[in-house]
């Protein structure tokens with residue numbers, strides 16, 4: 001097993017200055033296809049200033065239950081996305097995660113899967129968690145395929161949980177247990 005927690009084959013993890021992060025995030029938030037894949041809330045436009053304030057407020061919070069990383073592509077050193085491990089429940093050793101590659105040119109080229117491998121290593125090696133959970137829209141077939149590749153299993157469906165463009169769709173629950181991850185990695 002690799003020892004460097006923050007470096008994958010294609011990407012590495014960073015903490016960005018709030019200006020850099022806000023410029024990228026406000027641009028990504030205006031990409032309605034990205035937001036259709038990522039978020040359940042209505043799509044809105046956020047100025048860079050507003051995103052920066054939101055980020056800085058978040059930095060101030062003392063939140064040991066959450067871990068956030070930015071993702072940079074090794075080649076070209078471009079900031080391409082983020083992931084977060086939210087609501088880390090120490091008593092259950094579980095977390096709900098989210099991931100977003102905000103630069104569409106980097107979709108479908110292995111960057112997200114490489115970042116997810118880093119996320120899982122961080123969750124199981126550094127945080128000693130027992131499971132990692134996520135929710136994904138059923139229409140986000142690229143994401144689901146990427147999650148299967150890193151060992152996630154389908155755990156259930158919230159039927160017709162969302163309504164977009166006049167069409168109802170399911171939200172899919174996926175999860176991976178520590179022993180399942182260890183079988184593939186160690």
Ligand SMILES: CC(C)(COP(=O)(O)OP(=O)(O)OC[C@H]1O[C@@H](n2cnc3c(N)ncnc32)[C@H](O)[C@@H]1OP(=O)(O)O)[C@@H](O)C(=O)NCCC(=O)NCCS
Pocket residue numbers: 034037038081099100101102106107108109110111112113114135136137140141142143144145146149
């Ligand atoms: C989801 C996400 C992290 C996946 O990362 P990625 O780098 O694009 O994924 P990868 O290239 O590693 O893997 C994608 C897989 O899906 C396949 N794929 C690509 N487009 C697809 C599509 N439209 N439908 C089904 N499968 C697709 C690819 O062939 C690849 O599988 P393979 O390696 O077995 O051939 C990234 O696409 C992303 O952030 N998208 C926008 C926001 C988002 O969807 N976030 C997730 C919210 S739950």
